[in-house]
Amino acid sequence: MAEQALHEYCERLSxxxxxxxxxxxYQFIAQISQQAILQNFPKNAPLTNTRKVNYLSMExxxxxxxxxxxxxxxxxxxxxxxxAKYGQNLVxxxxxxxxxxxxxxxxxxxxxxxxxxxxxxxxxxVGYGLHYQYGLFxxxxxxxGEQRETGDGWNRDFYLQQHHxxxxxxxxxxxxxxxxxxxxxxxxxxxWTICGEAFDLPVVGYKGVxxxxxxxxxxxxxxxxxxxxxxxxxxxxxxxxxxxxxLTKVLYPNDNHQEGKELRLMQQYFHCACSIADIxxxxxxxxxSLQQLPExxxxxxxxxxxxxxxxxxxxxxxxxxxxxxxDAWAICSKTFxxxxxxxxxxxxxxxxxxxxxxxxxxxxxxxDRINNELYQQVKxxxxxxxxxxxxxxxxxxxxxxxxxxxxxxxGSFAVNGVAQIHSDLVVxxxxxxxxxxxxxxFHNVTNGITPRRWIRQSNPALSQLxxxxxxxxxxxxxxxxxxxxxxxxxxxxxxxxxxIKQQNKQVLAQVIQETIGLKxxxxxxxxxxxxxxxxxxxxxxxxLNIIATYQELKANxxxxxxxxxxxxxxxxxxGYFMAKQIIQAINGxxxxxxSDPDMQGKLQVAFLPDYRVSLAEKxxxxxDVSEQISLAGKEASGTGNMKLALNGAITLGTLDGANVxxxxxxxxxxVVIFGHTVDSVRQLRTEGYVSxxxxxxDETLRKAIDALADGTFSDGETERFEALVNDMLHHDYFCVLxxxxxxxxxxxxxxxxxxxxxxxxxxxxLNTARLGTFxxxxxxxxxxxxxxxxx
Ligand code: 26W
Numbered sequence: 009m010a011e012q013a014l015h016e017y018c019e020r021l022s023x024x025x026x027x028x029x030x031x032x033x034y035q036f037i038a039q040i041s042q043q044a045i046l047q048n049f050p051k052n053a054p055l056t057n058t059r060k061v062n063y064l065s066m067e068x069x070x071x072x073x074x075x076x077x078x079x080x081x082x083x084x085x086x087x088x089x090x091x092a093k094y095g096q097n098l099v100x101x102x103x104x105x106x107x108x109x110x111x112x113x114x115x116x117x118x119x120x121x122x123x124x125x126x127x128x129x130x131x132x133x134v135g136y137g138l139h140y141q142y143g144l145f146x147x148x149x150x151x152x153g154e155q156r157e158t159g160d161g162w163n164r165d166f167y168l169q170q171h172h173x174x175x176x177x178x179x180x181x182x183x184x185x186x187x188x189x190x191x192x193x194x195x196x197x198x199x200w201t202i203c204g205e206a207f208d209l210p211v212v213g214y215k216g217v218x219x220x221x222x223x224x225x226x227x228x229x230x231x232x233x234x235x236x237x238x239x240x241x242x243x244x245x246x247x248x249x250x251x252x253x254x255l256t257k258v259l260y261p262n263d264n265h266q267e268g269k270e271l272r273l274m275q276q277y278f279h280c281a282c283s284i285a286d287i288x289x290x291x292x293x294x295x296x297s298l299q300q301l302p303e304x305x306x307x308x309x310x311x312x313x314x315x316x317x318x319x320x321x322x323x324x325x326x327x328x329x330x331x332x333x334x335d336a337w338a339i340c341s342k343t344f345x346x347x348x349x350x351x352x353x354x355x356x357x358x359x360x361x362x363x364x365x366x367x368x369x370x371x372x373x374x375x376d377r378i379n380n381e382l383y384q385q386v387k388x389x390x391x392x393x394x395x396x397x398x399x400x401x402x403x404x405x406x407x408x409x410x411x412x413x414x415x416x417x418x419g420s421f422a423v424n425g426v427a428q429i430h431s432d433l434v435v436x437x438x439x440x441x442x443x444x445x446x447x448x449x450f451h452n453v454t455n456g457i458t459p460r461r462w463i464r465q466s467n468p469a470l471s472q473l474x475x476x477x478x479x480x481x482x483x484x485x486x487x488x489x490x491x492x493x494x495x496x497x498x499x500x501x502x503x504x505x506x507x508i509k510q511q512n513k514q515v516l517a518q519v520i521q522e523t524i525g526l527k528x529x530x531x532x533x534x535x536x537x538x539x540x541x542x543x544x545x546x547x548x549x550x551x552l553n554i555i556a557t558y559q560e561l562k563a564n565x566x567x568x569x570x571x572x573x574x575x576x577x578x579x580x581x582x583g584y585f586m587a588k589q590i591i592q593a594i595n596g597x598x599x600x601x602x603s604d605p606d607m608q609g610k611l612q613v614a615f616l617p618d619y620r621v622s623l624a625e626k627x628x629x630x631x632d633v634s635e636q637i638s639l640a641g642k643e644a645s646g647t648g649n650m651k652l653a654l655n656g657a658i659t660l661g662t663l664d665g666a667n668v669x670x671x672x673x674x675x676x677x678x679v680v681i682f683g684h685t686v687d688s689v690r691q692l693r694t695e696g697y698v699s700x701x702x703x704x705x706d707e708t709l710r711k712a713i714d715a716l717a718d719g720t721f722s723d724g725e726t727e728r729f730e731a732l733v734n735d736m737l738h739h740d741y742f743c744v745l746x747x748x749x750x751x752x753x754x755x756x757x758x759x760x761x762x763x764x765x766x767x768x769x770x771x772x773x774l775n776t777a778r779l780g781t782f783x784x785x786x787x788x789x790x791x792x793x794x795x796x797x798x799x
Pocket of ligand 1: 350
């Protein structure tokens, strides 16, 4: 069949198969795979009375889809053999696909893993997101190592793994007036409307069902309004066209930091309005009543970015379906569930009330009513003495701001954090009053990652080894990895496992050479920190240890050392000055160390530009050490930590996020833990943390920081890293200096362990064997039992 299709494809191009370019091969494979999928799309889960999950997220970092789809359809080998017949390599062909980078980091990638798991487990689900024209910016480095950003036009209009659905179009209103029509009745007359067009990216479950990731794109219903323009109302006339085309143009590149921009609020509302309308359309089309909505649908909010969906559903029920407030609220508050992904205060979204009043006047009225009803509940629950504090914490409207996390907690039947320690902190530090008010509403669901992409697809050699030694399909049931635990000490298995790591390191070494022209020592420890750049993630703690190591090796050239390659990748938000300083400093240090002949084969630093899913797929299988060194209490979970550990890297981490659970499952002797804990950080702050003291008392630390300040790593310029140095010495909110000594010791422990290769390989095998629980299939099952189908 494929042969016939190839024949036709070539005929259309008037070419022979041998004359097809790699791009043409990609297009051909993509087209037949998409045809195969669309033949019976959506391929729904068997009809049950289970709830469908509507996963609302502003970000889906899906990465390349074609390889994944071929694998899930079970035709990967067929495609491989067909291509081989014509002297083509499938891996090269798949490389032709542009990563759709429709997300920033952890939150977006998690959404993609969850879609994969839901389809694989036949959990009915639709992902709802935005069809951005520009995904996350592409990253390059300038001549002094500074981050440079360029647009990522991923060619969305020609992306082959999608399906335009014009019949699903929606219309969304903005701004305008609200008429009060007596009693509880209101009528919103928007000033203008924008249309939403749907694009479905089929999510192909592994031997499972196929269901859509539905992405909305804004376009203008009416052309430029010339009459209005001529009447002098040109601003409004223009806004119709300009806003529509701008609306879904670009993904906001902030991670863990809110900007509060009007266009972002419009994106959020557009996303929610289109999705809510689509959910209700399907629900009603099945002949079900509005009251049955919570029985058949759950709307999972991926952080607060889609929070406005709550007042939007209320608005539709009240204004369009004429329900009473109590009836509408009864439906609404049983339909939504909210996942919190961060405790950082600067990431908790708050919208200015005046902005909401202007852009979404009806929604503000609804939010105000929600706030008033809540006020009564808080009054009833708390004593007079407690009230003021409790209201301070729980109010949705406070100081002229709308607090979106609060709106989510009030409007949802379940709230969850993403790792045990994080979920505990959500209750104890963020929402203690809510936890008392809404008993049983707070849960934990520890994050997970899909083994299809992060082992099967990215690490084929390891997958083959696992296939040989495991009974049953570990790709569908990752707990089966336990079967290799008894082999951890087996010399033959150890050799095979080690050889795979070595091969993967060779492949990565080649990538490094091709991208940055650095030839790395393949026998060195590959020490990896790959993630967004943020002060709380403390890439600069890693950097200080690199500098200290460099200085030590320079001072004692004869000293025995375990060779290291430090590998970094990650982007900083374009407006995040300090994160960009850290990137530039790493590049500055890399340049000096890599060109120092004394460091040859001993110490190298590789900063790979433009971190993205497809690059992660190459780095992770080759890592020996996984750096998870955030300040305790700041990283909600982390998911890179899971991917790296499962692929046989040893975690070097703080007791933060999912590291805590990784250590429990892997066994403490198979990870290296260091640094302050949540409690000891608290104590440090109570005592009054002064970072300068550590600088003064620790010579190694002082010399490392001084070298950043004195121009050693900045072509003699002393100002280049001034801001970073000053911050470390005078603020250091994330306690880098307080953890330096302990981190350095942990790094030495790593070196010591690596020298005993037998014990090291045993440890890495045990990491693979024992971490099956971090499959996103387990996470989805936890959502099912703890939240979606909780009795
Ligand atoms: C409004 C600006 C903004 C943008 C993105 C605020 C917050 C975010 C995200 C919630 C940040 C994020 O991606 N958080 C990460 O979520 C992952 C998935 O749960 C966790 O593994 C990470 O620890 C967490 O940082």
